[in-house]
Structure formats: C-alpha cells, structure tokens
Amino acid sequence: MDLRFTQQELAFQQEVRDFLNASLPEHICAAVRSGAELPRTVLQEWHEILGRKGWLGTTWPKEYGGPGWTPVERYLFDVECNRACAPRIVPFGPSMLGPVIQNFGTREQKDSILPRILSGEDWWAQGYSEPGAGSDLASLKTRAERDGDHYVVNGQKTWTTLGQHANKIFCLVRTKKEGKPQEGISFLMMDIPSQGLEVRPIRLIEGGYEVNEVFLDNVRVPVSNLVGEENKGWTIAKFLLSHERTNIAGVGISMQALEEVKSLARRMIRKGKPLIEDPLFAARIARVEIDLEAMKITNLRMLYQAQKQGHPGPETSILKIKGTQVNQELRDLARRALGPVAAPFPGTITEANLMFGPLNSEANAATYFNNRKTSIFGGSNEIQRNILTKAMLGL
Numbered sequence: 001m002d003l004r005f006t007q008q009e010l011a012f013q014q015e016v017r018d019f020l021n022a023s024l025p026e027h028i029c030a031a032v033r034s035g036a037e038l039p040r041t042v043l044q045e046w047h048e049i050l051g052r053k054g055w056l057g058t059t060w061p062k063e064y065g066g067p068g069w070t071p072v073e074r075y076l077f078d079v080e081c082n083r084a085c086a087p088r089i090v091p092f093g094p095s096m097l098g099p100v101i102q103n104f105g106t107r108e109q110k111d112s113i114l115p116r117i118l119s120g121e122d123w124w125a126q127g128y129s130e131p132g133a134g135s136d137l138a139s140l141k142t143r144a145e146r147d148g149d150h151y152v153v154n155g156q157k158t159w160t161t162l163g164q165h166a167n168k169i170f171c172l173v174r175t176k177k178e179g180k181p182q183e184g185i186s187f188l189m190m191d192i193p194s195q196g197l198e199v200r201p202i203r204l205i206e207g208g209y210e211v212n213e214v215f216l217d218n219v220r221v222p223v224s225n226l227v228g229e230e231n232k233g234w235t236i237a238k239f240l241l242s243h244e245r246t247n248i249a250g251v252g253i254s255m256q257a258l259e260e261v262k263s264l265a266r267r268m269i270r271k272g273k274p275l276i277e278d279p280l281f282a283a284r285i286a287r288v289e290i291d292l293e294a295m296k297i298t299n300l301r302m303l304y305q306a307q308k309q310g311h312p313g314p315e316t317s318i319l320k321i322k323g324t325q326v327n328q329e330l331r332d333l334a335r336r337a338l339g340p341v342a343a344p345f346p347g348t349i350t351e352a353n354l355m356f357g358p359l360n361s362e363a364n365a366a367t368y369f370n371n372r373k374t375s376i377f378g379g380s381n382e383i384q385r386n387i388l389t390k391a392m393l394g395l
Contacts, residue, residue, distance in 0.1 A: 005072070013076045020084040023049055029085040035363030037208050038087055040123075040165045046087045047094075047120045056118055057094045064102055064110070065118050071303040075251070082252035090162060093117040093124040096240050097170055100187070104228040104236050113189075125163040125192070127171030127214055128237070130156060135380040137172070137237065138181040142216060144173035144188055146223070151175075151188060153219040159377065163199050163212040167192050171216075176231050187233035189225040196220075206366035241379055249316075249323030251299050254292055257330040261285060264337040275337055288329045295322045314391040317384035324374040324381060331368040338364055 005013070024046075031042050050056040058074050060066020069077065081088075089095065094117055101113050116122040133140040142155025153173055163169065169190050176184030190197065196217040201209050228236050265276040265285065275281055302315040335342045342364040375381045389395040 005076075009072055009076065012073050013080060016077050016080040017084075019053065019055075020080060020086060023053070024084055024086050025049075028087060032085040032087055035367050037210065043087055043090055043165075044120060044123075047089070050089070051118050051120055056089065056120075057098050057114075058089070059095060059099055060102065060114075064098075064114050066098075071307050072300075075299065075303055079252040079255065082256040085256075088253070090123075092126050092162075092166075092170075093122060093168075096126065097124050097189075100170075100227060100236055100240050103239065104187075108224070109227065122168050123162075123166045125160050125166035125169040125212075125214075127157040127160060127169045127190075129159045129377075131158055134159070134376075135383045137379075138185070138234070140172055140174060140185065142171065142173050144175050144186060144221070146175075147220075149223050150220045151223060151226070153188070153190070153216045153221055155216050157214040157216070158211075159202070160199070160212040160214050161210060163192075163214060164201060164209070166199075169197075169214065170227075172233055172237055175233075182234040184231055185233040185237065186230050187227040187236045188221055189227065190219060190221050194219050194221070204370065206369035208366065208370065210370070249295070249299065249319035250327055251292075251296055251319075251323065254295075254323065254326050254330060257327065257334070258285075258289060258292060261330055261333045261337065264334060268337050268339070281333075281337070284329070284333055288326055288333065291322065291326050291329075295319065295326060298322070314388060317379075317387045317391075320378060321375075321381045321384050327374055328371055331364075331371045334364050335368045342368070 028042055028046055031038055047056055054065065055067055055077070057064070057066040058069060058077060060068075062068040067073075098114060098117055101109050105113070113122070117124070127142075128137060128140075130140050130142060140155075142153065142157065144151040144153045151173070153171075155173070157169075157171060160166075160169070169192055171188050171190060172185050173188050174184050175186040178184065192199065196219040198215045198217075200213045200215065202211045202213060203209060204211065227233075262276070262285065265281060266274050268275045270278060276285075298315060298318055302313065302319065305313050305315065379387075
C-alpha cells in the first residue's frame, strides 16, 4: 500500500488552494476563526459558492451533479478547507441524504431532491435519535401507520442539529412491531413545517442553540416520501451512519486545531516562560500530535480501501473513536492554555481579562463544552467499540 499522494492528487490539492484563495470571502473566514456559532446566512453563502463551483456534494458522482472525486480528493479538499478556515459543509443534505437517495431512491426522488440539495433550496435535518433511543437506535418508538396514500406519524425526535434552519427532515420510523427491532424500521422524508410537526429549541451548556426536539402529532406524510422498501430502513440507516462517522472524524479540523494550540502555547506566558516550555504541557501536545499522525495514516488506509471497494469499511468506527478523542483533547489544551481568559460563555469576557487574552479567546470555553458531545453522537464511542469487536475481531 503506497500512502504517498500522486502527482495528479498534488495538482488537485493546488487547484483547491487556488479556488479557496480566490473564492472564500474574508468575512466568512473571520466568522470561522472567531469560534462562535455560525449564522445560517454564512453557512448558506458558503454552500452557494460551492454549489456554483459544483463542489458541494463532495461524495457525489458526476451523473448527479457532483464533482466525481475519489476518496483521496475528498480528503484533500477537507484538509485544505480547514487550513483556509472555511466553514464545514452542513452534512445532512449533501453528505448524508444525497448518497442515500442516489443508492436507494426512486428515479422521481433523484430528479426532485438531489438538484434542490445542490442549489441550497432545501435544508435538511436528521431525525434519528429519540428520548430512550440514541445509542440503541433500534429501540426507536416513533410510529408511522399506513392510511391510504399516506403514513400517519406520531412520536418524538431529539438532538436534531440545526433543525431550526431546516425546511425538510428525514426520519427513521417504526412501521412494524413484530420481529427483531431492526426489521420494522422505515426511512421517511417529511416537510417542515407540516401540520402536527413542531420544532422546539434545546439550550446547551455553553449557551448556544444548535439542537432541537421535534414533536410529531398525526403528521400525514405521502407514501411517495418513503425511501427504499417499507421495513428495510435499517439497511439505509447503517449506510448513512457510515458516511456520518467518517465526517465526524474531522482529521482536517484537528490538524487546524493542533496548530492553534501550538500557537497559543508559544504566546501564553507561565512563570515567566512561554507555556510551550512547560514539560507537562509540551508532553500533552506531543502525545495528541502522535495520535493525530496515527489517525491520518488510518484515514489514508481507509481511503485506499474505499477506492478499491467503493465504500468505507469498519475503519470508520476507529476514526470516529480516535477522531473525537483527539478533538476533545485539543479543545481541552486550548482552554487550559488560555486559563481565565477562556471565559465560560461568549460575551462574558471583561475588559480586564481581554487585555491579557488573545483575540477571540472568549469562544474557547464554549467550543470545549460543545465538543464534549462528539464522543456520544453519531453512535457513541462505546457502540463503535462493539461494532469493531464484531466486524474486525469476530467476537
């Protein structure tokens, strides 16, 4: 296995850098550097820029309007976007539903849904988790009962990320009670708003509003909104989650975060010396950098296998576990480097501590708290270890 980039891939990397230099607006970079929650206008503007270039659906083949990139090219694109401080692509439409529709959708669904994702006309949300059905997703209880040409849906979803911006939502719903729990689940798409569907905000510990509860009370959904076969949604759910976990690994984000931590450690003074000269702090940076390098190699191995097989393997679970651990460690190091100026919430920093803190330091504590979730969502790290013991160790 040769993990070096080819000349063609290096040329592609330069093409991405040139595009970012020419097309990424400075006000969007500034918003990303601030570490604050990005408004929909910023995310939407970046989506539209990528859409016009044909680079929004990074995993999509050309026949559906995507760039037709290889897994390695997608990796290089992500790394360069993070290096340039571009916003992360909101994944629910482009990276999650898009591939599902391409692989399981009808011709009508492909023709109507995929172009609207690429144009930004539709903002999708994900309705997977429920109270009592997060890591154990198969125990979900939201019901969809057939009534003529419609399903009638009742239940509750939770942790619906950025659902306040969405006009569409895809959900896992129970359409059969008999048999194994996984055998009675279907994949259904709904409009927001629909009569009986309500989105309520959940305030997080860092003060942000990123996730929501979704309540479904006799919501009528056309049968044509079913993706794939009724009661076969578990196969689609697993397919979608493998794409989500690859995204969660966030190798490029951690590479950027490591550089920020090193920069902070050089600038912050402790006991008359730069923090980077503290042996204990330097050892933590060294350890997380080693972990990140190992993760980059694992990611390249996964890309190599994906290019051969056409889909990611169980290595996505390894990436999910290590990626979230590395990310959380880097956020903790940044918070500790800043000390008191990493104020507990954005907006609470005072003029007194602003005098001693680097620009935008007040967002670090909020980022630290927000990223505690990453080892839980997308299938908790404990669940990923169970998957690995079955898929790779045969236990």
